[in-house]
Amino acid sequence: xxxxxxxxxxxxGYVFPNETDIPWSLMIVIYPYIxxxxxxxxxxxxxxxVFGVSRFKPVAxxxxxxxxxxxxxxxxxxxxxxxxxxxxxxVILTPHLTSAFAAFGFFAAFYVILVTLEIWFSYREDIVxxxxxxxxxxGRFYRALTLGSYEISATTRTYDAKWIKALAVIGxxxxxxxxxxxxxxxxxLKSREWWGSDLMPAxxxxxxxxxxxxxxxxxxxxxSRFRRxxxxxxxxxGLAYMLWGFLIFAMVLEFLEFANIVYKxxxxxxxxxxxxxxxxxxxxxxxxxxxxxxxFFILTYVIWRGTQDRQLVIGxxxxxLLMLIAVLAMRWNVVIGGQELSKTMHGLLYFxxxxxxxxxxxxxxxxxxxxxxMLWLLTRLFPPWLPDARQT
Amino acid sequence: xxxxxxxxQPGRRRFMRLMASTFIYAGMLVSASGLxxxxxxxxxxxxxxxxxxxxxxxxxxxxxxxxxxxxxxxCVEACKIENGVAQDASHFRTWVERYVYLKGKRKPLVDSQHxxxxxxxxxxxxxxxxxxxxxxxNIDKAFFVPKLCNQCEHPPCVQVCPVGATFRTPDxxxxxxxxxxxxxxxxxxxxxxxxxxxxxxxxxTDKCTWCYHRVTRGLxxxxxxxxxxxxxxxxxxxxxxxxxxKFLRENRTRVLKPEMGTSPNVFYVGLDKEVM
Numbered sequence: 046x047x048x049x050x051x052x053x054x055x056x057x058g059y060v061f062p063n064e065t066d067i068p069w070s071l072m073i074v075i076y077p078y079i080x081x082x083x084x085x086x087x088x089x090x091x092x093x094x095v096f097g098v099s100r101f102k103p104v105a106x107x108x109x110x111x112x113x114x115x116x117x118x119x120x121x122x123x124x125x126x127x128x129x130x131x132x133x134x135x136v137i138l139t140p141h142l143t144s145a146f147a148a149f150g151f152f153a154a155f156y157v158i159l160v161t162l163e164i165w166f167s168y169r170e171d172i173v174x175x176x177x178x179x180x181x182x183x184g185r186f187y188r189a190l191t192l193g194s195y196e197i198s199a200t201t202r203t204y205d206a207k208w209i210k211a212l213a214v215i216g217x218x219x220x221x222x223x224x225x226x227x228x229x230x231x232x233x234l235k236s237r238e239w240w241g242s243d244l245m246p247a248x249x250x251x252x253x254x255x256x257x258x259x260x261x262x263x264x265x266x267x268x269s270r271f272r273r274x275x276x277x278x279x280x281x282x283g284l285a286y287m288l289w290g291f292l293i294f295a296m297v298l299e300f301l302e303f304a305n306i307v308y309k310x311x312x313x314x315x316x317x318x319x320x321x322x323x324x325x326x327x328x329x330x331x332x333x334x335x336x337x338x339x340x341f342f343i344l345t346y347v348i349w350r351g352t353q354d355r356q357l358v359i360g361x362x363x364x365x366l367l368m369l370i371a372v373l374a375m376r377w378n379v380v381i382g383g384q385e386l387s388k389t390m391h392g393l394l395y396f397x398x399x400x401x402x403x404x405x406x407x408x409x410x411x412x413x414x415x416x417x418x419m420l421w422l423l424t425r426l427f428p429p430w431l432p433d434a435r436q437t
Numbered sequence: 438x439x440x441x442x443x444x445x446q447p448g449r450r451r452f453m454r455l456m457a458s459t460f461i462y463a464g465m466l467v468s469a470s471g472l473x474x475x476x477x478x479x480x481x482x483x484x485x486x487x488x489x490x491x492x493x494x495x496x497x498x499x500x501x502x503x504x505x506x507x508x509x510x511x512c513v514e515a516c517k518i519e520n521g522v523a524q525d526a527s528h529f530r531t532w533v534e535r536y537v538y539l540k541g542k543r544k545p546l547v548d549s550q551h552x553x554x555x556x557x558x559x560x561x562x563x564x565x566x567x568x569x570x571x572x573x574x575n576i577d578k579a580f581f582v583p584k585l586c587n588q589c590e591h592p593p594c595v596q597v598c599p600v601g602a603t604f605r606t607p608d609x610x611x612x613x614x615x616x617x618x619x620x621x622x623x624x625x626x627x628x629x630x631x632x633x634x635x636x637x638x639x640x641x642t643d644k645c646t647w648c649y650h651r652v653t654r655g656l657x658x659x660x661x662x663x664x665x666x667x668x669x670x671x672x673x674x675x676x677x678x679x680x681x682x683k684f685l686r687e688n689r690t691r692v693l694k695p696e697m698g699t700s701p702n703v704f705y706v707g708l709d710k711e712v713m
Contacts, residue, residue: 053527059534059547059713061584061631066527068622068635128620128640132600135619141601146623149599235697236593236629388631389713391547 052399057323058316058392067384071398071409072122077227077249078376079115079122079416084224084250085257087112087160087216092287094167094213100283104265106167106429111261112220113160114420119153121412125403145230152226156219163212165190166205168427170197186426224253231379238313238390239320239383244302251295256372258288259365264420266362274430276358285361289344292368296337299375313390324395325382328374336371340364487654495608497647497702498681499585499658500670500690504707506581508533510550510565512660512669519648519659524563526551528634530645531585531660535567536709540575545711582705582712583669585660586611586632586645587693590700594624594633594644603642609674609702610649615641629697647671 053065086108092098093105101108124130137154140147165172173195176187194201225246231237232245262284269276306317321329340363346352347360385394399405516531517524529551536545548555550565558568571579592611595603602617603624618641625633625642636643648658652671656662661669672679681704684690690704693712705712 053525053551059549062529062532062549062551063527063625063631063634065551066635068625123621126621128622128635128637128642129618132617132619135600135602135617139600141598143596144599144623145597146599146621230623234593234597234627236627384626388629389547391713 054394054396056387056392056394058387059389060387060392060394061389064384064387064394067381067394067396069126069380069384070396070404071406072126072404072412074373074376074380075409075413076119076122076126077224077253077380078256078373079119079413080224080227081249081253081256081372081376082260082416083112083115083119083156083257084220084253085255085259086115086261087220087257088254089258089261089284089287090163091213091217094163094209095217098283100277100279103277103280103430104261104284106164106427107265107268107424108261109160109164109167110423110427110429111264111420112257113157113164114423115416116153116157116160117419118412118416121415122409123149125408125412145226145233148226152219152223156216156223159212159216159219163209163216164427166208166212169201169205171427173197183426221250225250231383236388237383237386238306238311238317239386240379242302242305244298244305245379248295248298248302251291251298252372252375254291255288255295255368258284258291259368259372262288262361262365263369266358268424268430272430278353278357281357281361285344285347285357285364288361288364288368289341289348292337292341292344296341299333299337316386316390316393320382320386320393323393324385325378328378328382332374333371333378336367336374340367340371343367485650487650490653492606492608492653494675496674497588497609497652498672498674498685499588499647499703500681500684500688500706501583501703502668502670502684502688502706503580503582503712505666505668506533506583507666507668508535508567508581509665510567511663511665512583513550513565515659515663516645519651520646522634522643523636523638526556526562528636528643530632530634530643531583534582534584534712535579536582536711537571537574537579538577540577542577545578545709547711547713578709580707580709582708583660584630584632584693585703586647587630587699587701587703588647590702591698593627593629593697593699597623597627599623606649610647610652611644612646612649613642613644615639615643618642629694629699630701 054067056065089101090105090108090112093101120133124133127133136147137150140150172187172190176184176191176195178184179187228246228249231240231249232242235241262281265281265284266276307314343360343364347357347364352360381396385396387394401407510533512531513529513533516522516529520530522528522530532549532551534547534549536547538545548567550556550559550567554568554570555566556562559566588605588609588611592603592605595605595611599621600617600619602619603611603613605611620635620640620642622635622642625635633642633644635641648656648660651658657671658669661671670680670684672681672684674682674685676682684706685704688704688706690706691708692701692704693708695701
């Protein structure tokens with residue numbers, strides 16, 4: 046019963062009494078962040094599989110594994126947030142279709158199945174090979190995964206390639222739909238001025254792609270370093286171009302969003318200005334805007350000057366890290382910021398995350414670390430870095 | 438062993454068999470978790486309805502005459518006791534706001550019983566009173582506004598509930614099935630009036646029900662019952678002689694945040710333009 050008593054958030058101005066118990070905290074901050082990484086890394090994979098950008102080949106399969114690893118843990122922060130996680134299945138069994146949340150289970154399940162199939166098809170040749178090479182439990186595992194078919198021929202190759210492409214095409218819609226929908230969860234609420242915006246789904250989506258490219262860059266470089274393999278500079282540069290492009294898109298959208306609020310200057314705009322000057326100033330101006338602008342200039346320099354080798358690697362890595370932080374800050378600024386702005390539009394609340402507890406900083410960090418563990422496991426089971434001869 | 442890909446093949450049959458067993462196991466898992474869930478549910482049953490009550494024959498309505506409210510906060514206290522609401526300053530099914538225009542100011546100062554100054558004046562979060570901060574101030578205009586659930590015609594909270602645990606009854610009250618609520622708090626976010634609260638002890642959302650367990654037995658809501666000045670008016674809109682029907686007939690009323698498109702069912706008299 047002790048935990049029944051919440052620590053009320055401090056406030057200034059006038060806020061409704063119930064608002065001092067802030068409903069959504071850290072778990073709902075990392076939920077869209079993780080979902081964004083899913084959508085973003087899948088986008089990179091589709092650039093290779095659908096749009097035929099062959100420079101992304103070295104990371105294409107790794108991108109799929111990354112997407113799946115994060116997707117498997119998307120429900121975790123949500124479950125930890127629920128008051129009754131054991132009733133979570135009700136969302137799928139008895140969905141209330143007017144709710145933006147009701148579709149989550151279906152979207153998520155659909156996407157997991159889709160990415161799993163996509164991965165299976167792109168690894169089929171390898172799985173068949175491993176099933177014949179390996180013994181013990183791993184051999185049994187791969188033999189089970191062959192689903193009884195060991196044939197590798199020109200026919201099966203075209204067949205697999207056809208499926209990979211078809212699934213990737215559906216996957217683009219799926220991954221982007223999934224994340225656009227997360228933006229809709231926030232953007233469709235008329236009760237909160239900071240959320241209720243038509244641009245919200247688009248902003249979520251584009252920033253998701255930015256974060257997904259960034260995490261792939263960072264992981265690719267780290268793993269190359271760890272495995273002592275050379276970095277494919279063409280691929281890295283391609284990722285840098287892609288990051289640059291989507292970053293510009295994201296910055297423009299976010300600027301337009303804020304400019305709209307300020308220029309329209311509806312009732313309570315002073316409180317919004319106080320919000321970005323008060324509890325959110327560091328998150329908005331330093332981490333989100335500062336990080337994005339710095340990354341933009343670094344990338345512009347790298348691309349403009351045609352920087353090569355070490356400078357290129359450092360420049361792109363720094364930009365990617367900045368953007369990973371900036372997008373996380375953006376999630377915080379939306380989710381927490383929206384609740385720090387009172388529904389009265391005449392008051393601000395201050396949210397201080399707890400260290401411990403079910404939704405504390407520690408639990409959130411652990412949840413965020415889990416997908417990386419899963420990714421490690423998946424790369425052990427399905428090494429994405431094979432000699433080119435066998436890659437599809 | 439060689440299978441052909443596109444023609445009939447034992448592999449496909451084996452695959453079908455695998456899929457079938459997967460479905461059976463998944464089904465067993467779902468039903469097992471359902472049973473566990475049901476056992477965990479038996480805790481938070483609160484709301485009862487009078488036996489034989491016919492909810493198609495009533496249309497409840499609530500009126501607030503803000504010009505009468507004296508800010509005694511008996512309503513807040515009665516509500517907390519009647520409905521077992523958490524005894525702290527972050528959980529209220531109803532509350533009262535104080536608006537004070539100081540001389541020469543165009544905007545009012547607003548506070549409610551959860552304001553630190555008022556908590557200090559009452560001595561604890563479990564007792565409610567407005568402090569005397571304006572005793573020596575030069576005041577132009579001051580008034581109180583009671584707030585509670587508006588039982589909207591188009592409730593955003595009902596719209597966003599992912600499992601349909603909250604619903605609007607035919608007699609016009611928005612209720613929550615505490616045995617079905619998953620505790621996601623999306624409804625808390627969606628309510629423009631901030632009337633929804635989260636019950637940490639039971640892990641479910643809570644809200645004002647106009648004391649549904651009382652009104653279905655012919656009683657008034659607790660807050661209406663204790664109000665010493667009849668600032669809160671309740672009744673059946675289907676009955677032309679009920680207090681609420683008279684109140685609506687005799688007054689020009691308005692509702693809170695009409696621009697939200699929620700069509701509230703709490704009707705106010707004596708609101709100021711600055712009331713939020």
